[in-house]
Amino acid sequence: MTTAETPSLKSYCLDVAERAHRASRQLSTLSTEIKNRWLLQSADALLQHEAEIQKTNTLDLQAAAGFGLTDAEVDRLRLTSDRIAAIAKGLREIAALPDPIGQVIEGFRRPNGLQIIKRRVPLGVVFFIYESRPNVTADAAAICVKSGNAVILRGGKEAAHSSAAIVEILNKTAAEVGLPADAVQLVSTADRDAVGHFLEMHELIDVTIPRGGESLIRRVASEATMPVIKHYDGNCHVYVDRDANLDQAVEIAVNSKCHRMGVCNACESLLVHRDVADAFLPQIAAALAQHDVEIVGDPQTCQRVPAASAATEADWSTEYLGPKISVRVVDDLESAIEHINRYGSHHTDAIVTKDLAASERFTDAIDSAAVMVNASTRFNDGGEFGLGAEIGISTDKFHARGPCGLTELTSYKYVVNGQGQVRS
Known part of the structure; x- marks a missing residue:
């Protein structure tokens, strides 16, 4: 040749x-x-x-x-x-x-x-x-x-x-x-x-x-x-709602982040409703520590997780592709939606909740190629969707979106x- x-x-x-x-x-x-x-x-x-x-x-x-x-x-x-x-x-x-x-x-x-x-x-x-x-x-x-x-x-x-x-x-x-x-x-x-x-x-x-x-x-x-x-970066989020099953939320967040850290559908940012922050953040911090994941967070997160470092503004929009995650406590569902649409890359975002109305509002309002309800972000994949191997996950809206x-x-x-x- x-x-x-x-x-x-x-x-x-x-x-x-x-x-x-x-x-x-x-x-x-x-x-x-x-x-x-x-x-x-x-x-x-x-x-x-x-x-x-x-x-x-x-x-x-x-x-x-x-x-x-x-x-x-x-x-x-x-x-x-x-x-x-x-x-x-x-x-x-x-x-x-x-x-x-x-x-x-x-x-x-x-x-x-x-x-x-x-x-x-x-x-x-x-x-x-x-x-x-x-x-x-x-x-x-x-x-x-x-x-x-x-x-x-x-x-x-x-x-x-x-x-x-x-x-x-x-x-x-x-x-x-x-x-x-x-x-x-x-x-x-x-x-x-x-x-x-x-x-x-x-x-x-x-x-x-x-x-x-x-x-x-x-x-x-x-x-x-x-x-x-185009296949832009994957700054993917998991939002833990006030009505989430917290054990399920831990499992989903850990799988989303740690199943494979160097891929575009791995979770890079975790949002937690303030009503469950006291109960959930120590659990998820302990679970992520088993995978040597560094946590950077807002002041409310750092108060509840002593090992966490203060997040910078840049952290909220960063795709780490490694053992690091940003964590923020949010006041409500609308705050989570606003955060994701502002800082996310429109790739894959998930909500963990038992509230049907909250899940429907989340899926309607999040402007991403794939929106998950009570499932890991790692499922945004051609094979997992039954499409066979994919050539990429598009964050465009023309000509194709998603896997x-x-x-x-x-x-x-x-x-x-x-x-x-x-x-x-």
Whole structure:
């Protein structure tokens, strides 16, 4: 493959985009059978080559210190046997999902006899930029191909060896089953200028999806000449209402924060109604201490939790992605709603309550992609929603919001059937 060492980086990027564009034309009419065969055989191949994948992953883990990765980021980079098995399981789950391409969204007949059909079609070519999570390489490839799209993968340099090993297996399987050769391409250069070149190619690339730090997403949003589905940070909240089951609230808050701290749907801020603060805060402080989570809080929290430090204004809007959480005591439900809508990132927010009216008010008023009632924020996930592996969780309102599964990577067209009608 051409690399960035050739005379022109832009020429390399153009070649990748052109090949993806050609592959997308073939994919748009490819049978569900071939796509599913590729997914299932790829799942088997990933398990068969587990040792090789882990060997390449070791190279990435050894280089992690040089990239200044945090413990949480290194954890996201690591491919254990269980995680490779989970990747394979994800591919099989996507194969089992209905193929969205060709689905009739709606159909009707006009008084003049014209039959109008609204049919689902692929977006075309997806340029996907993502962070150091090699499992995302397989997830994104699978979900794009199943939805009839070619994908250009620009993974983080921290996972370069792992991602390359995974894509090599996917491409080998593609050749065996008759999938277009360039349906899945991994950008082979770490040169940051390559991203800028791809973002100029709106005639060849239909949509860009950046998944990473806020600076990357803002850069892509400002430079892209094609639509962007944005995945901003996940400053997620759990609000413990006055009518909450406190034991349940502890379990939900701990799971939301500690199940995996380095992910976008982890809880970063905890709000507690003043009427239950005396009872709840010591409980949750003790539970979080077992996971070595640092608490920063408002004065009312610090009075009740001696180990807590004073929160700054910046803490309320910070995505920690690690063992730290901000905690605030609020006067009522409306104060919690105001706080979340002001400081949150519109990603995932939860209420714990036995009061139906409070839960309905919360779900109506919180402006987020997913709002949970008596459930962990960690459930905002394509797999947990039954969508299969997701390509990201969009905090946008156009074109998709929340977990982006198969249907979120499609558009539609109208097919009109007539019997010789002409317009008068």
